[in-house]
Amino acid sequence: MKILVGVKRVLDHNVKVRVRADGSAVDLDNVKMAINPFDEIAVEAAVRLKEEGVATEVIAVSIGPEKAQDTLRQALAMGADRAILVPHGGTTEPLSVAKTLKALAEKENAGLVILGKQAIDDDCNQTGQMLAALLGWPQGTFASGLSVTGEQIEVTREVDGGLETVALNLPAIVTADLRLNEPRFASLPAIMKAKKKPLESITAESLGVDLAPRLELVGVVEPPVRAAGGVIVATAAELVEKLKHAAAIA
């Protein structure tokens, strides 16, 4: 079984985002970019399935700028066998990414697609579900555990009240939650080896996918700032007094 893994190049999660002065967008010039943390977990999950002998090949895919090659190389260094970049300059919306991934999943005859549960830039949490709908495959979202047996995959999902387990017929889509695994660090030899692994570039046009956005970004603003100058109290008793005064507690 081949596994397709989607990876996105995003602003590094430790960087505090700045909004452009003209309010047109978030400022991404000269800031550190990195692989989306959830996608790192997805790659790790795919590589582990290969190590267990469940998967025969792991293919990492990214849709985005040429620099997303770095993100793909990181996936290769973690153990993916080859990579595909679909170059795209503008914003990528989940629906068009899902359509691109559908075309690639069919082209590659993938038996499982693993994605992160959400990207930490647009915070959408949509692509995996949309891809599952387009392919007519079942979905195991927010996965914290998975095991493949024969033609089925059992997925433990993080839901609001606790955990839920579902069995899905393969082929299927899984989206990784934080607790699915602890991604490995790529060793230096692995990073060197990854430079020699195949990285193919395929255009969206050749896949027959239109990446035109469905949403128009009207503007971006900073969130309202909380009133500065919080009060530092000396004791717990004083804290209770203040809270009673502020009517926060009865």
Place this chain on the structure above:
Amino acid sequence: MATLIIAEHDNSILKPATLNTVAAAVAIGGDVALLVAGEGCQAVADQAAQVAGVSKVLLADNAAYGHQLAENVAPLVAELAKTAGFDYVLAPATTTGKNLLPRVAALLDVGQLSDIVAVESADTFKRPIYAGNAIATVKSLDAIKVITVRGTAFDPVAAEGGSASVEAVTAVHDAALSRFIGEEVAKSDRPELTSARVIISGGRGMGNGENFALLEKVADKLGAAVGASRAAVDAGFVPNDMQVGQTGKIVAPELYIAVGISGAIQHLAGMKDSKVIVAINKDEEAPIFQVADYGLVADLFEAVPELDSSL
């Protein structure tokens, strides 16, 4: 204009998140219908019919919808949206809503808007991006607008006072692609995190899971829910469904007490809209103090028992 809202429920009780979503639909305008899809969920439909602002309840009661598997419910919703002419499909931004709605949107070949916090006009909405560090205003260019709603951003409508008609939906979609196996539901007598008026949360500073008992004692006096940071969950102190943050639950209670939580961007994304924030931390440089209305720089193992006895 007409809006279809996917009701959040467990086959017996209509969840409060539905009421916040109805409020967003009312802000958009037009008729509001609620879809109750489940198994043996007549009681939920009866509760839904009482909700203020709802004109119609659609009841799809079938074994195929029992565990609300997206593979079965999504085609039902997409079909209803198309055949009954709904312009909007809304659901609460809970794990159920987030699981289902993008699948519906793709079946309709439209984009989806996640986690909206404000309705600007019939086609324009505000939503947080980058862990809530920026608010984007976005205009949907699609004919049918599929949207999940952040509950804490909309005051709930009244659960009673409405008198909607209940109509049975007979369409059955059973994709037979997925099967519910089981669940482990965390049991708690305390209020639900997302709707609690007061929340007390612990972080890595709690040291271990047993020490959360300190917070529980305070929580019981305040009628509060107990939450946690990702660090506390990752360290195995408490289960993940207690996590507050970008990847956990988004809360906005009247009072949020952060104990032993440094205040990483990721955690702030889940609680910075709380009305009053209190931080108890021994590190006076901790970023949590920058958003706290009241801060207590102290060892939590002394401060929390003191807080408990002062209440």
